[in-house]
Amino acid sequence: xxxxxxxxxxxxxxxxxxxxxxxxxxxxTEGSQPASVFVFMExxxxxxxxxxKYFSSFEAIDAELWKSFAERTIKAIKTDKAYDGYxxxxxxxxxxxxLVEVLRKDRxxxxxxxxxxxxxxxxxxxxxxxxxxxxNFSMEVIEEGIGSEEIIKRPIxxxxxxDGLWLQILFIIxxxxxxxxxxxxxxxxxxxxxxxLSFELMGRGPLDLLFDFGKFLYQxx
Amino acid sequence: xxxxxTSIPTSKVQRATRFLKTGAKVGGNYIKHYSKKMFDAELSxxxxxxxxxxxxxxxxxxxxxxxxxxxxxxxxxxNVLPTxxxxxxxxxxxxxxxxxxxxxxxxxxxxxxxxxxxxxDTFTKEAVNAASIGQVHKATRDGKTLAVKIQYPGVxxxxxxxxxxxxxxxxxMFKISTAELEQYIGEVESKLIEETDYSLELKRSMEITGLCxxxxxxxxxxxxxxxxxxxxxxxxxxxxxHIKEWLATNPSQEQKNEIGQRLWDFYDFQxxxxxxxxxxxxxxxxxxxxxxxxxxxxxxxxxEIPEDFYEQYFxxxxxxxxxxxxxxxxxxxxxxxxxxKDTEKEKAFYLDIFTEMIELLGRPFRxxxxxxxxxxxxxxxxxxxxxxxxxxxxxxxxxxxGNRHGLYINRTYFGxxxxxxxxxxxxxxxx
Numbered sequence: 001x002x003x004x005x006x007x008x009x010x011x012x013x014x015x016x017x018x019x020x021x022x023x024x025x026x027x028x029t030e031g032s033q034p035a036s037v038f039v040f041m042e043x044x045x046x047x048x049x050x051x052x053k054y055f056s057s058f059e060a061i062d063a064e065l066w067k068s069f070a071e072r073t074i075k076a077i078k079t080d081k082a083y084d085g086y087x088x089x090x091x092x093x094x095x096x097x098x099l100v101e102v103l104r105k106d107r108x109x110x111x112x113x114x115x116x117x118x119x120x121x122x123x124x125x126x127x128x129x130x131x132x133x134x135x136n137f138s139m140e141v142i143e144e145g146i147g148s149e150e151i152i153k154r155p156i157x158x159x160x161x162x163d164g165l166w167l168q169i170l171f172i173i174x175x176x177x178x179x180x181x182x183x184x185x186x187x188x189x190x191x192x193x194x195x196x197l198s199f200e201l202m203g204r205g206p207l208d209l210l211f212d213f214g215k216f217l218y219q220x221x
Numbered sequence: 222x223x224x225x226x227t228s229i230p231t232s233k234v235q236r237a238t239r240f241l242k243t244g245a246k247v248g249g250n251y252i253k254h255y256s257k258k259m260f261d262a263e264l265s266x267x268x269x270x271x272x273x274x275x276x277x278x279x280x281x282x283x284x285x286x287x288x289x290x291x292x293x294x295x296x297x298x299x300n301v302l303p304t305x306x307x308x309x310x311x312x313x314x315x316x317x318x319x320x321x322x323x324x325x326x327x328x329x330x331x332x333x334x335x336x337x338x339x340x341x342d343t344f345t346k347e348a349v350n351a352a353s354i355g356q357v358h359k360a361t362r363d364g365k366t367l368a369v370k371i372q373y374p375g376v377x378x379x380x381x382x383x384x385x386x387x388x389x390x391x392x393x394m395f396k397i398s399t400a401e402l403e404q405y406i407g408e409v410e411s412k413l414i415e416e417t418d419y420s421l422e423l424k425r426s427m428e429i430t431g432l433c434x435x436x437x438x439x440x441x442x443x444x445x446x447x448x449x450x451x452x453x454x455x456x457x458x459x460x461x462x463h464i465k466e467w468l469a470t471n472p473s474q475e476q477k478n479e480i481g482q483r484l485w486d487f488y489d490f491q492x493x494x495x496x497x498x499x500x501x502x503x504x505x506x507x508x509x510x511x512x513x514x515x516x517x518x519x520x521x522x523x524x525e526i527p528e529d530f531y532e533q534y535f536x537x538x539x540x541x542x543x544x545x546x547x548x549x550x551x552x553x554x555x556x557x558x559x560x561x562k563d564t565e566k567e568k569a570f571y572l573d574i575f576t577e578m579i580e581l582l583g584r585p586f587r588x589x590x591x592x593x594x595x596x597x598x599x600x601x602x603x604x605x606x607x608x609x610x611x612x613x614x615x616x617x618x619x620x621x622x623g624n625r626h627g628l629y630i631n632r633t634y635f636g637x638x639x640x641x642x643x644x645x646x647x648x649x650x651x652x
Contacts, residue, residue: 081338082326085346093323101330181378183331188374192324 062126070133088145332450366458461508481646502636524629538586594645
C-alpha cells in the first residue's frame with residue numbers, strides 16, 4: 001500500500017515548473033512552438049492530459065512566464081532598502097530599471113515572444129497577466145503620487161494615466177530589444193527620459209494653469 | 222525632486238534645435254547691438270559680449286555630456302573667448318542637472334552587482350556636485366568620507382554625434398577657422414572618449430598620484446579600485462575650499478605664493494619628468510584643504526607628451542630663441558607653424574606673429590621668478606590674442622597652424638597661467 005502511494009508521487013513528478021522549463025527550452029532551441037501539445041508531451045514521455053492539469057495552451061505558459069517577470073521585478077524592488085523612501089517617479093523608474101534587468105536573463109525568450117500589439121488597446125492573451133500585475137503596481141504608484149501631489153488629479157484623464165504608463169512600458173521593452181549599445185546603456189537613458197516626461201505630463205503643467213485661467217475668465221465675464 | 226532638472230534635452234534633434242536657437246539669438250544680439258549703437262555710440266563691445274555669453278551659457282547649461290565639455294574647453298582658452306564669456310562658462314564647470322537616484326542604483330547594480338546601500342554605510346540620494354559627464358555623490362564607509370563619481374549612461378555613445386553638432390556652430394560662434402577646428406575637435410574627441418573610461422582614469426590617477434606623492438604640500442585622494450568600474454569611480458573626499466572661495470578668506474601674499482608655487486611645481490614635474498600631464502587645470506579640480514595643502518582631483522584628462530614633440534616645443538621656451546641670429550624659421554617648420562605651401566609674404570607675416578607670441582607666452586620661462594599677479598602681462602596676452610584673431614590673413618587662412626599635441630599642452634599652460642593670475646602668485650619658475 002505504502003509502496004503504491006510512493007510510486008504515484010514519483011509519477012506525478014512533472015510539475016508546472018518543469019513543463020514551463022521544457023517549453024521554454026523547446027522554443028529557444030527550435031525557434032518556434034511545438035507543433036502540438038501532443039507532440040510536446042510525447043517528447044517528455046508523458047500523457048497529453050498531464051499538460052492540461054496546469055495549462056490550457058502554450059499561450060497560457062507564455063502568459064505565466066511573462067507574469068513571473070512582473071512579479072519578480074516587483075518583489076526585487078520592494079526588498080530594496082531605498083524603495084520606501086522613493087517618490088512616485090522614482091518608484092516607477094526603479095520598476096523599469098529592474099524589469100529590464102529581469103528580462104535580460106531571458107532576452108532570447110523575450111525577443112521571440114514579444115511583439116508590440118498592432119493596436120495598443122488590444123492586449124494579446126500572453127501579455128494579459130503581465131499587464132494586470134503592472135497595472136496594479138502603476139495604479140498604486142499613481143495613487144501615491146496623487147496623495148503627495150506629484151501627480152495631479154484631472155477629470156476623466158486621471159482614470160487613464162495607467163494606460164499611458166502601459167504604452168510607455170511597451171515602448172521601453174521594444175526599445176531595449178532594438179538597443180545595440182554596450183550594456184544596454186541607451187535603454188537606461190531612454191527609461192530615465194521617458195519616465196521623466198510622463199511624470200512631468202501627469203504633474204501640474206502650464207495646461208492646468210491655462211485651463212484654470214480660462215475657467216476663471218468664463219466665470220467672471 | 223526639487224532642484225533636479227526635469228526636462229533634459231535628449232535626442233540629437235532636440236540638441237540641434239537648442240544650438241540653433243543659440244545661433245539665432247546670438248545673431249539677434251548683434252542686431253540689437255547695431256540698432257542700439259545707432260542711437261548710443263558709446264555702447265561698448267563688452268555689453269554685446271555679455272549678452273551673447275549669457276545666451277550661449279543658458280543653452281549650453283541645459284546640455285550635458287560632451288557639449289558641456291566643449292563649453293568648458295572653450296572657457297579655458299581665454300584667448301579664444303572675449304572676457305565677458307569667461308565667468309559664465311566657468312560656472313558651467315560647477316553645475317549640470319543630476320540623474321535620478323534609481324538610475325544611480327541601476328548603474329551600481331549593473332557594474333558592481335550591488336546597491337550603494339550595500340556597499341557604503343551612508344550614501345547621499347542627491348548628487349552633491351556635477352562633473353561634466355557624470356555626478357558626484359558623497360558616501361561614508363568604515364569611517365571614511367568618500368566621493369563617488371557616477372557617469373551618465375550613454376555619454377560615450379553620444380560624443381561623436383554631439384561634436385558633429387558643435388562643429389559648425391562653434392566655428393561661427395568662436396570665430397575659429399574650419400581647418401583649425403577640425404584639428405582641435407579631432408584631438409578633443411579622442412580625449413573625451415578617453416575621459417568616459419573610468420577604469421583608465423583610475424589607473425592613471427593611481428599612477429600619477431603615486432609618482433607625484435613626494436611633492437610637498439600637495440594632497441591627492443586615495444582611490445578605491447575594488448569599488449570602481451568603467452562607470453563608477455570612488456576616491457577620498459577632499460575637504461577644502463575652491464580657489465575663489467579661498468581667496469575670499471583673504472589669505473596673505475605669502476600663502477598665495479606658496480599655493481602658486483606648489484601648483485607650478487606640480488605641473489613642472491609632470492611635464493618635464495613624467496612627460497604626462499593632468500591637462501584639465503580648471504578651478505574646479507583644485508582645493509585648498511583645511512591644513513593649507515593643495516588638493517588635486519580628477520585625472521580624467523591626461524595628455525601624454527611624445528618625446529620628439531617635447532624637444533621641439535620646449536626649445537621655444539629657451540632663452541636663446543629670441544636672439545636675432547637664432548634660426549627660428551626651421552623650428553617653426555618642424556612644429557607646423559609654417560608650411561611649405563606658404564608664400565614668402567605669408568612666411569614673413571607668420572614668422573613675425575609667432576615670434577611675438579613666443580616672446581610673450583614664454584616670458585615666465587625666461588626669468589627666475591615671475592609675478593603672475595601682473596595684470597598688464599595678461600592684458601597684453603589678450604590684446605595680442607584679440608589682435609591676431611581679427612587679422613584678415615589669419616581668419617581667412619585655410620591652413621591649420623600648430624601641432625595636434627600642442628592643443629592640450631597650450632591648454633594646460635593657459636589654465637595654469639590663469640589659475641596663477643587668479644591667485645596673484647609670484648612663482649619661482651626655473652630651478
